[in-house]
Amino acid sequence: MIRFEHLSKTFQTKDGAFEALKDVSFEIEKGDIYGVIGYSGAGKSTLIRMVNALERPTSGKIFVEDKDIGSLSAKELRSLRKGIGMIFQQFNLLESKTIYDNVAIALKLNGTPKKDIEARVNELLEFVELSDKKSYYPGQLSGGQKQRVGIARALANNPSILLCDEATSALDPKTTDSILDLLKKINETLHITIVIITHEMNVIQKICNKVAVMDFGKVVETGSVIQVFSDPQSDIAKRFVGNLIHDVIPEPLVESIRRETRNSRLLRIKLENTDSTEPLLWDINRRFEVETNILYSTINVIQGIVVGIMLVLFIGSDEEIKKAERYILESNEEYKEVVLP
The missing domain is CATH 3.30.70.260 (ACT domain)
Structure with a gap:
């Protein structure tokens, strides 16, 4: 579904070259809820932005549904992006637009007929349990409700992949659980592959089936969540797991x-x-x-x-x-x- 092959990314800064990604290789299979975990600066967000070509690699390749996205034309890339939804930590909603219009924007840009837009938006708002809020504005909603709008918007064009960049970091624990339950529902009922970028091990524990652990631009460990959770091999994974399993002998x-x-x-x-x-x-x-x-x-x-x-x-x-x-x-x-x- 998504395959990273020897992916590297170097940014040029005023202080010199900065390697955000270093020879990253792993694969996400169709139907996965795949977690990518690491501390701030590990390269997680850079990696996820490679999937829809918001960032381009310095070297290496990314394949999405067996297509080398680096070789796609502008038209082919636009078509591919329609199948990739994305939700963000800070929601990225248009404050001057109603909830209905925020969800509809991707459909309007795609040239969807007005009648079809109305049916689709109503369907999505019902799915995320916000049917009664469609005439509201983002400023009238809670953080969890805003993220539900963001999720509805990301689902508008029936994507096969949903990218979540720290989607629960701005939410309280109870709201985080409700959003994770919604993401799991999306994976199970809509059969959408989900990639979750996070620094919170409890997010990985709750809904992911596989995980990649990143540290300073490198993927240092991958495997099933049960495998990594119960027997971490890398120092960074041990630190993450240690926040939940404190098996250090006094x-x-x-x-x-x-x-x-x-x-x-x-x-x-x-x-x-x-x-x-x-x-x-x-x-x-x-x-x-x-x-x-x-x-x-x-x-x-x-x-x-x-x-x-x-x-x-x-x-x-x-x-x-x-x-x-x-x-x-x-x-x-x-x-x-x-x-x-």
Whole structure:
């Protein structure tokens, strides 16, 4: 659907050349809700603006629906852009126009007949639950309502791709959840591929199925949200996930573990589709000559899947601990040993 191949972008500034993107390569498949996360300055917004050619790469290629957008004529690019909707952090509504006219503007520019415009705008306002606000002006709406108008406007030309550039950053948590629910509804009912640029891990956790982690212009990690969330590999991903899963062992407890004179191993266990860690450990304690001490445990819901993470100190002989490890794998769960600093 969208493919980035060795994409780089350099801006010339008064202080010299600035590399906003550095050799970025990954693919977004049709039907994805794909999150791109990174701190300010990571290159996220530059990347998303490449998809509809608002920015052009210094080198590399972008393919949208198997079309190399760098090779398209102006006419072909205009046609491609009609299939790409975009919503923004600050809504970008025309304050002097009614909500109806804000949604209708893309249709008018596209030469859509007036009768069809009216039917489409009414349909979209009903979809985003703002039918009663069509004669209002943006200044009369809340932030969440303004973003719903922005979403309706982005959907006007029946796009196949929806780009969201920090679309929830200006909203409170409750309103953010309602907008994310709407985006998920758009993906599921209208079958639109969505790309979400954000610096908020809870946005990724709530609706994205895949994620790319960016840092200083590079994509440092990609994968399913469950994979990256439960076992981050890059330092930046660990920092993002750490805001939600605080599985760092406090220093006093680290010293306590080091003083343990009995044979032991510290394991980080990931469990999926479970609402409790107790049955697994209860079975292990019953079957094997080991003592288990839970140092940390958390349960999160990611893409509708319950994921549990726990740090457990196993005490016992090497043989019995290895039996317990095999039992974890036989139970279709994952674990890895944690080495203390």
